[in-house]
Amino acid sequence: MLESLQGLLAIRDVDQIGILLVLLVGEVLLTWMLGRKYYETSDVFCSVAMGLFYAASIALAAGTVLLGFYWVYQFAFFDIDWGSSVALIVVAYVIVDFLFYWYHRAIHEVRVGWAAHVNHHSSQQFNVGTALRASFVEAWIEPFCLIPALLVGINPIMVIALLSLNHLYQYWLHTRHIGKLGPLEWVMNTPSNHRVHHGSNLQYCDKNYGGTFIIWDRLFGSYEPEEEEVVYGIRHQLETRNPVTATFHEWISLGRDMKGSGSLRNALGHLFQPPGWAPNGAGETTRQLQAETHN
Numbered sequence: 001m002l003e004s005l006q007g008l009l010a011i012r013d014v015d016q017i018g019i020l021l022v023l024l025v026g027e028v029l030l031t032w033m034l035g036r037k038y039y040e041t042s043d044v045f046c047s048v049a050m051g052l053f054y055a056a057s058i059a060l061a062a063g064t065v066l067l068g069f070y071w072v073y074q075f076a077f078f079d080i081d082w083g084s085s086v087a088l089i090v091v092a093y094v095i096v097d098f099l100f101y102w103y104h105r106a107i108h109e110v111r112v113g114w115a116a117h118v119n120h121h122s123s124q125q126f127n128v129g130t131a132l133r134a135s136f137v138e139a140w141i142e143p144f145c146l147i148p149a150l151l152v153g154i155n156p157i158m159v160i161a162l163l164s165l166n167h168l169y170q171y172w173l174h175t176r177h178i179g180k181l182g183p184l185e186w187v188m189n190t191p192s193n194h195r196v197h198h199g200s201n202l203q204y205c206d207k208n209y210g211g212t213f214i215i216w217d218r219l220f221g222s223y224e225p226e227e228e229e230v231v232y233g234i235r236h237q238l239e240t241r242n243p244v245t246a247t248f249h250e251w252i253s254l255g256r257d258m259k260g261s262g263s264l265r266n267a268l269g270h271l272f273q274p275p276g277w278a279p280n281g282a283g284e285t286t287r288q289l290q291a292e293t294h295n
Helices: 002-008 013-034 041-073 086-109 111-121 128-132 138-151 156-171 191-197 215-219 243-259 264-272 286-293
Strands: none
Touching: 013 041, 013 128, 013 156, 041 128, 041 138, 041 156, 041 243, 086 111, 086 138, 086 156, 086 215, 111 138, 111 243, 111 264, 128 156, 138 156, 243 264
16 A cells, blocks of 8 residues: 555656546546537647646756755654555645645735735636646746645655645646535535635635645635626636646736835735735735625
8 A cells, every 4th residue: 555655656747747647538528429619729728728738847847846845854853754654654645735825825815925826726617628827937836835744754755755745636626527515514624615716706706725634624714605697707707718828927926016016015015915015004905805895
């Protein structure tokens, strides 16, 4: 059993592009056979282009990230062989998933993070191709969320591998072909839970951040069940299939807001406050808008 798990741990994000492309072709065929309109050709090409760009960034970052991880690892508080049993591997995976939840929440609720992540949500379609929309910037910033895993003594290679498995789990969540899965909805991230995460409906915005387990959202107040029909995309829809525009549009907007902010304090506010924040308090952050609907 441990040998099988160790084999799985050899999978990296770059290796997964092939797996994801196979899943994509399979879902396209299923969608065509069922006569559904879940795909648009230009949207798929945009997603594939961003996925390949992300894979190249992962490959470029790999050496730097690994060196940085080993430097941090020397300061680990515990000397535990996390790969010595199935139970410890499972616990290590739960730790990595917990850290992913907070990373994922941060890149939604801090604007500089959203600038990096928004392209993943920019499609008005929801399918396996959407999973390919990843930011090249995240290849460099996501590793920082894993520092606590290194400090509890999880080996750097294992940390990277567990995060890659976490990403792999999330691919199948990007589908409209699978309905709700009963009791699993309470503990696991499922296609239904993840459809909510990709919704631009106000009550769905900034919800369901979990990677593998949805229990974190239930514990920390960010859970929302799928009830009304999901409108996919972002609140101010990006009407383009250009992968360059989809990748950089929010960085350009952020730079413009910082330049015209009038002070260093306001500039930092645009950088680190939630998307939609305004210095005069009259912004349109998700929390502000959601609070208004409940009044």
